Amino acid sequence: MKAGLSRRDFLMGSGALVVSFSMTPILDPWALAQGPFDTHRSHIDPEKLDSWIAIGSDGAVTGRTGKCDFGQGMYTAQTQLIAEELCVSLDRVRLVQCDTSITPDQGTTSGSQSTPTNFNNHGLAQAAATAREALINLAAQRMAVSPKVLTAAGGFVNAADGRSVSYGQLVSGKNLNLAVDPNAKRKAAANWSVLGKPVPSLDIRDLVTARFDFVHNVHLAGMLHGRMVRPPEIGAKVLSIDEKSVRRVGGIIKVVLRQNLVGVVAEKQMQAVQAAAQLKVVWSSGSDLPPQGDFYQHIRKQPSQDTLIVDSQDVDQKFSRAATVLKSTYAYPYQAHGSVGASCAVADVRGDKATLWSATQSVYPTRQIVAAVLGLQLENVRVIYMRGSGCYGLNGADTVSLDAAFLSHAVQRPVRIQLSREDEMAWGENYGAASVIDQRAALDRQGEIIAWECEPWAVSLGGRPGYDTPGNVISGALAGYEPHRITPRKASAPTGSLKNGSNAVPSYAAGSVGGTCYGTGTIRSERVLTHAVRSPFFTGPLRSPLRLQNTFAHECFMDELAAHAKADPVAYRLRHLREPRLMDVVKAVAKAAQWEVRPSPKANWDRKSTALGRGLACVAYEGDNGYVATVAEVEVDASSGRVRATRFVIAQDCGPISNPAGMRNQIEGGVLQGMSRCLGEEITWDARKITSTDWTSYHSLDLAIEVPEIECVLINRTDVLATGAGETAITVVAAAIGNAIFDATGTRLRQVPFTEERVKTAISNHSG
Amino acid sequence: MTAVSLKVNGAVHAVAVAPETPLLYVLTDELHLRGPKFGCGLAQCGACTVLIDGGPVRSCITPVSAVKSAEIITLDGLGTPEKPHPIQQAFIDEQAAQCGFCLSGVILTAKSFLDRNPRASDDEIRSALAGLLCRCFAHARMFKAIQRYAKMVRS
Ligand code: FES
Ligand code: FES
Numbered sequence: 001m002k003a004g005l006s007r008r009d010f011l012m013g014s015g016a017l018v019v020s021f022s023m024t025p026i027l028d029p030w031a032l033a034q035g036p037f038d039t040h041r042s043h044i045d046p047e048k049l050d051s052w053i054a055i056g057s058d059g060a061v062t063g064r065t066g067k068c069d070f071g072q073g074m075y076t077a078q079t080q081l082i083a084e085e086l087c088v089s090l091d092r093v094r095l096v097q098c099d100t101s102i103t104p105d106q107g108t109t110s111g112s113q114s115t116p117t118n119f120n121n122h123g124l125a126q127a128a129a130t131a132r133e134a135l136i137n138l139a140a141q142r143m144a145v146s147p148k149v150l151t152a153a154g155g156f157v158n159a160a161d162g163r164s165v166s167y168g169q170l171v172s173g174k175n176l177n178l179a180v181d182p183n184a185k186r187k188a189a190a191n192w193s194v195l196g197k198p199v200p201s202l203d204i205r206d207l208v209t210a211r212f213d214f215v216h217n218v219h220l221a222g223m224l225h226g227r228m229v230r231p232p233e234i235g236a237k238v239l240s241i242d243e244k245s246v247r248r249v250g251g252i253i254k255v256v257l258r259q260n261l262v263g264v265v266a267e268k269q270m271q272a273v274q275a276a277a278q279l280k281v282v283w284s285s286g287s288d289l290p291p292q293g294d295f296y297q298h299i300r301k302q303p304s305q306d307t308l309i310v311d312s313q314d315v316d317q318k319f320s321r322a323a324t325v326l327k328s329t330y331a332y333p334y335q336a337h338g339s340v341g342a343s344c345a346v347a348d349v350r351g352d353k354a355t356l357w358s359a360t361q362s363v364y365p366t367r368q369i370v371a372a373v374l375g376l377q378l379e380n381v382r383v384i385y386m387r388g389s390g391c392y393g394l395n396g397a398d399t400v401s402l403d404a405a406f407l408s409h410a411v412q413r414p415v416r417i418q419l420s421r422e423d424e425m426a427w428g429e430n431y432g433a434a435s436v437i438d439q440r441a442a443l444d445r446q447g448e449i450i451a452w453e454c455e456p457w458a459v460s461l462g463g464r465p466g467y468d469t470p471g472n473v474i475s476g477a478l479a480g481y482e483p484h485r486i487t488p489r490k491a492s493a494p495t496g497s498l499k500n501g502s503n504a505v506p507s508y509a510a511g512s513v514g515g516t517c518y519g520t521g522t523i524r525s526e527r528v529l530t531h532a533v534r535s536p537f538f539t540g541p542l543r544s545p546l547r548l549q550n551t552f553a554h555e556c557f558m559d560e561l562a563a564h565a566k567a568d569p570v571a572y573r574l575r576h577l578r579e580p581r582l583m584d585v586v587k588a589v590a591k592a593a594q595w596e597v598r599p600s601p602k603a604n605w606d607r608k609s610t611a612l613g614r615g616l617a618c619v620a621y622e623g624d625n626g627y628v629a630t631v632a633e634v635e636v637d638a639s640s641g642r643v644r645a646t647r648f649v650i651a652q653d654c655g656p657i658s659n660p661a662g663m664r665n666q667i668e669g670g671v672l673q674g675m676s677r678c679l680g681e682e683i684t685w686d687a688r689k690i691t692s693t694d695w696t697s698y699h700s701l702d703l704a705i706e707v708p709e710i711e712c713v714l715i716n717r718t719d720v721l722a723t724g725a726g727e728t729a730i731t732v733v734a735a736a737i738g739n740a741i742f743d744a745t746g747t748r749l750r751q752v753p754f755t756e757e758r759v760k761t762a763i764s765n766h767s768g
Numbered sequence: 769m770t771a772v773s774l775k776v777n778g779a780v781h782a783v784a785v786a787p788e789t790p791l792l793y794v795l796t797d798e799l800h801l802r803g804p805k806f807g808c809g810l811a812q813c814g815a816c817t818v819l820i821d822g823g824p825v826r827s828c829i830t831p832v833s834a835v836k837s838a839e840i841i842t843l844d845g846l847g848t849p850e851k852p853h854p855i856q857q858a859f860i861d862e863q864a865a866q867c868g869f870c871l872s873g874v875i876l877t878a879k880s881f882l883d884r885n886p887r888a889s890d891d892e893i894r895s896a897l898a899g900l901l902c903r904c905f906a907h908a909r910m911f912k913a914i915q916r917y918a919k920m921v922r923s
Contacts, residue, residue, distance in 0.1 A: 071867030071904050200863055207868030208856040208875065210803035210844040217802045225797070250769075250786075269797050270789040340807045340815055340903045341869045389807075390867030390904040421808040661863060665906070669866055672905035695812035695901065703874060703897035707908045 037113040042105035052127030059168035066106025067114040068098040071390035073662035084195035085128030087152040098385030108362040129184040189718035198661035215386035218346040220414040225269040227276035229262040230427035233286025233688035245280035256410040259480035296436040303488035304531035315527040318451035322442030330553035331751040334683035335432040341389030342424040343396030347404035348414035359388025359397040394540030396428025402475040426690040430540025437553035447565025451525035459535035500623035502546040506554035508576040520579035544727040555617035555735030585629040588651035593631035600743040611636040615739025617732040626728040627653040632736035641760025653715035654725040674733025676701040777845025787833035803843030814873025814900040855917040862913040866904035
């Protein structure tokens with residue numbers, strides 16, 4: 001992990017198993033909004049082996065992990081990891097995920113940090129390696145031989161002389177009573193037989209036959225149903241409530257009010273729905289929202305928290321002497337997680353105890369938040385993860401968890417809260433942030449880049465609640481807790497090392513701080529100044545947060561520069577890169593896509609027929625957390641403005657691959673989600689409220705689309721640490737599509753989404 | 769509350785609910801079925817899909833009183849983990865899911881369409897899948913799984 005300082009390093013400092021999460025010195029509000037993802041001390045001590053691994057008297061292995069599976073394949077991959085390190089078959093492993101009574105505190109499952117946290121030399125991997133060595137040592141004692149002559153296989157420890165003893169006999173269901181050994185040896189990737197193999201998803205059979213329990217399927221004895229009543233406008237406050245207005249609905253247990261958080265609890269779900277619709281609440285009027293039409297202008301004028309990420313201090317001078325200066329501005333909208341299922345949670349708060357069944361990706365932080373908002377002792381609160389609808393960030397799961405806790409607390413009975421679709425989309429989730437990004441580059445006479453300056457503005461409000469900020473999600477804020485806010489501040493000179501966790505620094509810049517180049521590129525004259533601006537809406541870490549927005553701007557702008565220099569976009573990129581892993585994925589994707597070497601745009605489009613083009617984009621995710629390049633091929637119909645991607649080729653290097661089948665699934669999903677976000681997705685609002693509240697007003701690609709061909713080139717490097725793989729591919733999709741549209745038509749699109757209207761207008765303006 | 773009798777996955781169930789209650793709430797809250805799910809409540813996503821007399825119906829907007837004596841099949845009743853229905857097996861073979869929340873809509877809609885239109889072209893299959901959402905975007909594998917099932921019904 002040489003290049004740059006990733007989110008992980010930034011928050012936890014590398015190497016240490018247990019590091020406390022400190023609120024004060026964090027500079028990047030986006031890093032804060034991600035929540036902590038490292039391993040923390042709790043009542044389940046992560047330094048003790050028994051916290052992670054248990055061996056049953058039958059020799060079956062139970063693993064306990066603080067990283068959960070919400071569809072990204074972590075369940076299968078972590079089961080493989082344990083099976084591999086303990087030398088047992090997959091069916092001998094049982095994995096318990098994220099339950100504050102059972103599993104260690106690993107903060108939040110997010111930020112492409114589960115693989116780095118649990119598959120390198122700490123966390124679950126290190127515990128599993130320790131357990132294997134411990135079993136071998138126990139066998140050595142029992143057989144009175146050196147552990148060196150023993151090997152573990154199939155749940156037995158075998159000696160060279162033919163003797164063998166089973167794990168069950170060695171441990172006989174007792175605790176191992178050892179510390180996790182930081183020096184325990186992981187099995188070398190070359191010897192893996194389960195890890196690194198394309199193991200099919202272990203839960204798919206239960207999923208397709210509907211035997212899998214989602215949080216939506218939790219039923220408790222005496223459980224009630226609740227629905228929330230959200231404000232009609234953003235910023236509206238409760239003036240009065242007429243509880244009598246729901247008297248005619250049967251089965252009503254209670255109308256619950258906590259500051260501006262309003263909900264109803266009833267015997268049956270239908271009654272809760274009816275009561276929520278009929279409850280008369282007088283609300284104050286909301287606050288005026290900045291008009292959507294000039295939102296990107298608006299955010300530039302707001303007070304901002306500024307950070308200079310790199311500044312070589314010679315940029316202005318280079319620009320004044322450049323042969324050519326090119327400038328562009330890119331814009332990216334608010335987007336929704338828009339999970340298919342509206343979020344749900346079940347809480348059982350009685351007396352001084354609370355249990356919460358939740359799809360939160362942060363069970364321990366949520367436990368602390370629930371204890372705080374309900375005034376309970378931490379040890380009396382248990383949060384149990386159960387899968388919700390696939391999320392990839394911060395959908396309504398955390399908000400609805402607090403809703404359920406508040407309502408169950410009010411009635412002292414178990415309550416299930418199901419958000420409505422509108423609640424989910426307007427009052428449930430934390431949106432992916434809008435951003436506007438100015439780019440400026442200086443070229444010499446040969447068209448080579450001699451200076452690059454980038455200035456992104458990105459909005460932010462709230463984020464993951466972490467351990468102490470319930471107001472970071474909507475229900476917490478409605479109940480009266482403050483969200484984390486941007487503090488306007490001028491930037492000071494960058495110090496320490498490069499902080500490129502949001503990919504604000506383009507891959508082609510040297511990323512130099514204090515005289516050391518941490519970046520992946522060659523351009524030494526560089527200046528990147530970021531502005532974090534207070535958002536009118538709650539924001540959160542939607543898959544590839546800001547990394548996607550910034551990469552869209554960098555990779556399209558790089559394409560503009562290459563076009564200006566009349567250079568082939570691949571060759572031009574390679575000339576300005578120096579990180580071999582990034583260069584390798586670029587070369588690999590060009591080869592696999594049979595990239596035609598020539599500048600863009602393609603010559604001789606007749607402006608009438610369907611235009612065909614190809615575009616490339618690449619990134620070192622977060623500077624060093626995965627390397628990816630993609631080639632997109634598109635068809636553009638100029639008369640309708642319709643863009644169809646026909647093929648994607650992706651080359652990806654995330655270090656040693658835990659499960660190539662799972663990785664392919666993640667890449668395919670990431671590419672298509674990226675395509676949907678690029679072509680149609682945008683949150684909309686009017687003067688006082690969100691107007692994209694369902695699937696007719698928020699545009700997702702459905703199952704009827706003609707799916708592009710997707711080809712993956714997986715580069716498996718076993719000599720480096722494992723990085724995340726869930727957010728890499730999506731990061732480059734919008735840029736690759738934009739570059740392909742330019743290649744096809746000569747028209748550059750600088751604002752996502754590339755709606756038909758926008759594409760059509762851009763192409764016809766371009767011709768005029 | 770009215771007593772309603774429903775034929776679900778081959779068994780008859782008597783439940784006491786308000787007649788306007790959406791079928792979905794009866795299936796999930798009263799019968800504790802896991803297949804149909806609340807996605808939108810607006811007939812816009814398909815997560816709540818069940819088969820009624822073989823045809824796909826969005827149970828989130830279907831009042832339970834409208835079902836009468838019709839035969840309801842949910843994803844739970846299509847096959848078992850030990851003996852999945854061929855279309856479920858096709859989804860397993862193609863590894864066509866991520867979170868799996870959307871599967872009732874995708875599997876039941878495709879099954880019903882192909883059972884009734886075994887010779888459907890890929891384009892016709894696509895049209896039949898309109899208005900179904902998968903926000904994990906497992907589209908590519910799902911379509912392959914459906915094509916695999918299409919081959920089976922044809923032969
Ligand atoms: S839940 Fe019925 S269609 Fe979405
Ligand atoms: S698999 Fe998650 S919504 Fe389809």
